[in-house]
Amino acid sequence: MLRCLRRIRPPCGPRAASGSSAAPPAPLPLSYMVFDGPALQPPLVFLHGLLGSKGNFRAIARALVQRSGRKVLTVDARNHGESPHSPVMSYEAMSLDVQRLLRQLHLPKCVLVGHSMGGKTAMTLALQQPDLVERLVSVDISPTESVTVTDFQAYIAAMRRVSIPARIPRSTARRLAEDQLSPVVQVSAVRQFLLTNLVESEGRYTWRVNLEAISHHLAKIMGFPVFHAPYPGPTLFLAGSDSPYISSEDYPEIERLFPEAEIQYIPGAGHWVHADKSQEFITAICNFLLVP
Incomplete structure (x- = not known):
């Protein structure tokens, strides 16, 4: 068990x-x-x-x-x-x-x-x-x-640009986020992976990852x-x-x-x-x- x-x-x-x-x-x-x-x-x-x-x-x-x-x-x-x-x-x-x-x-x-x-x-x-x-x-x-083999810098920039209205159904919020990511993140499986970070708190949608810290230190992470x-x-x-x-x-x-x-x-x-x-x-x- x-x-x-x-x-x-x-x-x-x-x-x-x-x-x-x-x-x-x-x-x-x-x-x-x-x-x-x-x-x-x-x-x-x-x-x-x-x-x-x-x-x-x-x-x-x-x-x-x-x-x-x-x-x-x-x-x-x-x-x-x-x-x-x-x-x-x-x-x-x-x-x-x-x-x-x-x-x-x-x-x-x-x-x-x-x-x-x-x-x-x-x-x-x-x-x-x-x-x-x-x-x-x-x-x-x-x-x-x-650095030369990754697209994460573009992914993070796209995630930071996502804007979702407050107090809408989660399914709608997820669809809006995916629509906004799709011009940059063109592979559906990668979009679904990134969307696992979308969370709702008190009616507002945000990313649970600390995009600011990650973006600031991305060169170090790479x-x-x-x-x-x-x-x-x-x-x-x-x-x-x-x-x-x-x-x-x-x-x-x-x-x-x-x-x-x-x-x-x-x-x-x-x-x-x-x-x-x-x-x-x-x-x-x-x-x-x-x-x-």
């Missing part, structure tokens, strides 16, 4: 990114969901991508509990979902947030699985605190700059901190064959920072690998966990 428990809560410290002398940002209490499993091995912790939320991995989490027996957590990053907003948005800050959550839940080790922005957060945490990470999975992202010491544990870079986010140009930096890495491409999948090819994604994770 699977149990999905939802909590929002707030104790926590790193092997810092090279060249960083500023005081580390204060970690935030993250919102998360727990999918219980009977196995005693370290749990899987899923970190979503930019403009996503912990709900993106709900079906994947349930399937992985059934296949692996391991407990699975899905987590909202700062400025996303039900987690707190902050003007600070960096991989060092998001890594500290997750470290705080792991210590709060008394988890000495975990398997980190991060998609896109969540993948860079997971890599940062593994490079800062390798003892906390049993294994690492980076989904369709490398430890390099992503980049990656500088590290010298590698993460020595087993690592899987799981990419979509139809996505440009991990290319052969990234291989040297992947090998430098993650010497035990393997790189796998799922045929027919784009950037949202887990949504495009969910069964193949689940099987790849289970194979990496050595699940029989």
Whole structure:
């Protein structure tokens, strides 16, 4: 019997990114969901991508509990979902947030699985605190700059321009928002993904993601901190064959920072690998966990 428990809560410290002398940002209490499993091995912790939320991995989490027996957590990053907003948005800050959550839940080790922005957060945490990470999975992202392969700057600008009248039915508000997004966000599945962030409060519609902070720090989010010491544990870079986010140009930096890495491409999948090819994604994770 699977149990999905939802909590929002707030104790926590790193092997810092090279060249960083500023005081580390204060970690935030993250919102998360727990999918219980009977196995005693370290749990899987899923970190979503930019403009996503912990709900993106709900079906994947349930399937992985059934296949692996391991407990699975899905987590909202700062400025996303039900987690707190902050003007600070960096991989060092998001890594500290997750470290705080792991210590709060008394988890000495975990398997980190991060998609896109969540993948860079997971890599940062593994490079800062390798003892906390049993294994690492980076989904369709490398430890390099992503500016040239992303449309998120245009998506965020389009979301910030959306204007919806107050006190109208949610279905009407969603349709109006989609109509306003469609000239820029032409793929329907991507529009539906962005619209998961549309929420209503006291009759007014707004975006639950902190678009101002994300927009202000977008260049930092598209980049990656500088590290010298590698993460020595087993690592899987799981990419979509139809996505440009991990290319052969990234291989040297992947090998430098993650010497035990393997790189796998799922045929027919784009950037949202887990949504495009969910069964193949689940099987790849289970194979990496050595699940029989």
